[in-house]
Amino acid sequence: MSTINAPRQVRELTQATGDFDTTHSKVVREFTKTYGLMPPAVESYETQASRCLKQLELKSTPIEKYQYLSQLRNNNVHLFYRLAIDHMKKLTPLIYTPTVGEACQKWSEIYTQPEGLYISYTDKGRIAAILQNWPQKNVEITVLTDGSRILGLGDLGIGGMGIPVGKLALYSACGGIRPDATLPLTLDLGTSNKALRKDPLYMGSRTDKVSPQEEEEILNELMDALVERWPGIVIQFEDWKNPFPSLERYQGRYTMFNDDIQGTGAVILAGAINAVKATGVPVKDQRAVLMGAGSAAVGVAKQIVHFFMNEGLTEDEARRCFYLVDTKGMVTNDRGDKLADHKVYFSRDDNNSNQYKTLEEVVDHVKPTMLMGLSTIGGCFTPSILQKMGQWNDKPIIFPLSNPSSKSECNFADAIQHTDGRALFASGSPFPSLLHNSKLLTPGQGNNMYVFPGIGLGAILSKATTITQNMIYSSGSSLSTALNEQEVADGWLYPDIARIREVSVVVTMGVIRQAQKDGVDREVRLRGVSEAELEQFVRARMYDPHRETEDVEGEIQGLVYRAEEEMPVAASAASGSKL
Numbered sequence: 371m372s373t374i375n376a377p378r379q380v381r382e383l384t385q386a387t388g389d390f391d392t393t394h395s396k397v398v399r400e401f402t403k404t405y406g407l408m409p410p411a412v413e414s415y416e417t418q419a420s421r422c423l424k425q426l427e428l429k430s431t432p433i434e435k436y437q438y439l440s441q442l443r444n445n446n447v448h449l450f451y452r453l454a455i456d457h458m459k460k461l462t463p464l465i466y467t468p469t470v471g472e473a474c475q476k477w478s479e480i481y482t483q484p485e486g487l488y489i490s491y492t493d494k495g496r497i498a499a500i501l502q503n504w505p506q507k508n509v510e511i512t513v514l515t516d517g518s519r520i521l522g523l524g525d526l527g528i529g530g531m532g533i534p535v536g537k538l539a540l541y542s543a544c545g546g547i548r549p550d551a552t553l554p555l556t557l558d559l560g561t562s563n564k565a566l567r568k569d570p571l572y573m574g575s576r577t578d579k580v581s582p583q584e585e586e587e588i589l590n591e592l593m594d595a596l597v598e599r600w601p602g603i604v605i606q607f608e609d610w611k612n613p614f615p616s617l618e619r620y621q622g623r624y625t626m627f628n629d630d631i632q633g634t635g636a637v638i639l640a641g642a643i644n645a646v647k648a649t650g651v652p653v654k655d656q657r658a659v660l661m662g663a664g665s666a667a668v669g670v671a672k673q674i675v676h677f678f679m680n681e682g683l684t685e686d687e688a689r690r691c692f693y694l695v696d697t698k699g700m701v702t703n704d705r706g707d708k709l710a711d712h713k714v715y716f717s718r719d720d721n722n723s724n725q726y727k728t729l730e731e732v733v734d735h736v737k738p739t740m741l742m743g744l745s746t747i748g749g750c751f752t753p754s755i756l757q758k759m760g761q762w763n764d765k766p767i768i769f770p771l772s773n774p775s776s777k778s779e780c781n782f783a784d785a786i787q788h789t790d791g792r793a794l795f796a797s798g799s800p801f802p803s804l805l806h807n808s809k810l811l812t813p814g815q816g817n818n819m820y821v822f823p824g825i826g827l828g829a830i831l832s833k834a835t836t837i838t839q840n841m842i843y844s845s846g847s848s849l850s851t852a853l854n855e856q857e858v859a860d861g862w863l864y865p866d867i868a869r870i871r872e873v874s875v876v877v878t879m880g881v882i883r884q885a886q887k888d889g890v891d892r893e894v895r896l897r898g899v900s901e902a903e904l905e906q907f908v909r910a911r912m913y914d915p916h917r918e919t920e921d922v923e924g925e926i927q928g929l930v931y932r933a934e935e936e937m938p939v940a941a942s943a944a945s946g947s948k949l
Contacts, residue, residue, distance in 0.1 A: 388447045388550075392418060393919045401926045415916070418449055419456070432469040437480060439464055443539065444483055447549050451915035454543040458868050462819070463800060465543075466536040468774035471521045473536075477529035478573040485535050486554030488528060491580050494588050498595040504553060510830050511604040512553035512596065513537045517561070518579065518611035522746035522777045525611070527561035528574030533609050537629075537822070544870045545823025545878070546912025547830065553603075557592065559585055582615070589616060593624055604829045604837075606822070613665050614712055622836050625829055632842045633818045633825065634666045635673035638742070638771065638796070639846035641816050641863040642674050644853070645767045645794040648861065651739055653681045656691050659738040661729050661779060662745035662772070663696040668712045670744065670771075676843050692716050693736050695745075699727035700735075730755055740767040743779030744798075747772070751780035753788050760789035768793045771816055775799035782813040796863050814863035821845040824874045828881025831911060833892035841884045848880030849873065871912070878908050 389402045392413040399405035422442065429435045439461065443450040454461050463469060473480065487504055489497055517530025534554035541547045560577040561567060567576045580588075596603055605626040607616055617628045627633070646656060658674070660667045671692045678688035694701040694716045701709065702718045705725060709717055726732045733741070733755050741759055743751060751770055759766035766789055770779035782801035785793040791806040796814035803812040825845050829837050852865050852873045865873050882904065885891040896904060 388918065391446060391448055391919065395923060397930075398922055398926055401929070415449075415452060415919075419453060422449070422453055423457075432464060433472050433476065433480070435464045436469045436473050437482075440485070440535075441483075444485070448915040448918040451543055451549065451913075454539070455871065455915065458543070458870055462540070462867065465539050466819070467521065468799060470532045470536045471523055471774055474517075474520050474526045474529040474532040475523060477526070477532055478569065478571045481573060486531050486556060488531070488556050488558055489588075489592060490558040490575055491560065491577075491584065491588055492575070494591060497588075497591050498598060501595050501599045504599075506550050506553070508551055509553045509600045509603055510551040511538070511541060511547060511606065511826050512555045513541075513606045513608050514555045514557065514592075515607070515609045516557045516559050516585075516611075517574075517609070518559075520609050521773055525561050525563045525566075525579075527563060527566050527572065528556055528558050529566075530609060531556040537606075537608060540819050541823050541826055542913060544819055545827045545874045546871065546914065547823070547827055548913040557588070559588070582612075586615070586619070589619075593620060593626075597624060602830075602833060604826050606826065625834055625837055627825060627837045627842065629818055629822050631665050631669035632839075633822045633845075634744075634771075634816075635669035635671075636821045636825075636842050636846035637818050637849065638670045638769065638816045639673040639677055639843070640820065640849035641769065641796040641814055642740070642767070643677055643847065643850040644863045645740075645765075645769075645796070646677075648794055648863075649739065649763070649765045649767065651763075653678045653683060653691075654687065656740060657693070657736050657738045658691055658740040658742060659693045659695065659729075659732055659736050661695050661741075661743040661747070661750055663694040663701055663713050663716075664744065665712060666771075667694065667742075667744040668716065670742065671716060673843060673846060677847075689716065690720075693718065693732060693738070695726075695729050695732050699725055700732045733758060737762050739763055740769070742767075742769040742771060744771050745779060746777040747779065748777045749780065751785075753784065756780065756785060756788035756793075760792060763792075765792055765794050769796045769816065771796075771798040773798045775801070782811075786811060794861075794863065812860070812862065815867070816864070817867070819867075819870065820849050820864060820873060821877055823870075824848070824877025825881055827874065827908070827912070828878040828885065831878065831893065831908065832882045832885040832890075832896065834885045835890045835892060838884070838888045838890060840888050841881050841890075844880040844884035845877050848877045852876040875905060875908050875912075879904055882908075 389404050390408055392408060393415055395412055426435055426438055429438055454465065489500060493500055513534035515530045515533050517527045518525045520526045520530045520533060531554060534556060538552040538554055541552060542549045558574050559580045560575050562579045566572045596605060605624055607613060607628040608630065613628045613630055617631060620626050646653060660671055675688040678691060679685055698707060700718060701713050701716060702721045704723060726735050729750055759768060768785045772778050778797055778799050782795055783804055785795050786806050796816045798816060800815050801813045803810055853862060857865055882896060886897050
């Protein structure tokens with residue numbers, strides 16, 4: 371099949387925030403009626419960037435930097451994304467985690483401007499009408515939260531809006547989804563946080579959380595209203611206290627996924643694939659202890675089970691490689707408590723009636739090759755546990771995945787110190803590189819931003835009717851192949867985050883191909899294209915803020931040229947009418 375031409379959509383020229391850009395020429399300013407509404411100098415991006423970075427440095431705290439960047443995004447959207455792409459490592463922690471956690475906690479306190487769409491439980495029965503208030507006609511993706519479990523910070527009510535706002539900023543910066551095609555969405559179902567309900571500045575509903583049945587009813591209405599307004603919209607659920615019911619209810623019916631369960635599982639899968647390969651230990655001999663048995667931990671474990679099965683194990687053999695630990699100890703069938711449904715799959719029946727009540731007891735019992743944490747219990751990977759991992763394994767796999775860094779099960783320095791530099795390490799929060807025996811070691815970070823932009827963009831470009839579990843798995847397996855030669859030589863488990871746009875292309879292509887295999891793609895013309903043609907198609911459809919000024923200049927020059935061509939015709943017609 372010949373190469374597909376993928377022209378970018380010509381955007382509407384309005385007085386939207388993206389038009390107040392000091393790189394625009396005077397001709398563009400005249401056409402967009404922004405002439406005189408900003409200083410007269412036509413600047414280069416380099417000048418803009420220099421000013422913004424200097425202003426950013428004047429802010430003394432992360433939350434002040436977050437507020438500055440939020441204001442920039444709302445006032446000059448393309449400049450914001452140019453900076454985000456060019457300074458990814460520096461700005462990502464300020465745009466999203468860990469700083470967004472503080473922003474969510476203080477959302478009602480620092481609120482200055484509208485961002486996103488809020489739907490309250492009292493809006494039940496009129497959600498479709500409220501969605502009509504959103505000004506953008508073409509929305510391709512939404513991130514939806516109820517604020518009930520924000521990061522490791524608990525129920526923050528409508529303060530959770532910081533998560534959809536930040537997450538969608540990364541969809542645009544990392545995955546190339548146009549900012550004006552995104553919808554941050556918070557469902558205000560009340561809050562169980564009594565302190566918030568008593569806070570005079572709190573801007574959400576001052577009621578207790580609605581019942582699960584009431585939540586299901588309003589969610590059903592919302593999901594139907596979203597696809598009615600924007601057919602084909604990708605719906606990503608984020609930071610729900612109990613994410614499993616909605617995933618089970620809507621997966622297969624809508625183009626949706628849950629990043630806490632599926633995205634986390636996929637990105638850790640990628641690191642696990644590369645780590646397992648680096649150990650040289652066959653998958654049948656791998657033993658994984660997971661500290662934490664919540665939705666994210668189960669999602670991670672199930673993705674790695676899939677990998678072990680692809681390597682030749684049966685499902686039961688793969689499942690039995692995992693030992694989950696919660697606040698009561700190792701999850702077993704005969705522990706005496708009623709297990710949550712999501713824990714049953716990994717519950718052990720081979721413990722000979724022994725109950726292991728602490729993480730260290732479980733580690734001593736299992737002697738794992740792989741230790742993962744999704745517990746939000748900072749420091750629970752103690753020096754003693756880390757030393758044992760180093761004694762039992764030539765290359766112990768140690769993944770403390772909880773966010774923020776204060777809740778990480780251990781830090782990079784401790785993992786390296788107590789394993790004599792041999793740990794294969796990946797964390798949920800960023801940690802600095804360090805020198806060990808005169809060698810610079812760089813920690814891996816299992817950041818979901820490696821996969822969710824590609825999942826979203828892949829679903830959009832393939833026009834997927836649903837997002838299958840195979841597509842999620844493919845995002846992780848594709849990520850594991852995205853390292854360049856130098857990164858592989860240095861023993862990295864994940865690519866350099868500065869290459870995230872390149873990585874997103876790889877992940878997007880993997881998701882599209884899997885959608886085709888699963889028969890859920892509607893963009894059928896992509897099925898027969900080569901990998902090179904598919905890559906060209908993906909790159910052509912990615913939003914690039916660095917192209918915006920040039921594209922606007924070209925669009926306006928074209929309009930001016932056509933207008934000049936039409937003027938003689940119009941003049942001739944007018945002259946003829948007078949005869």
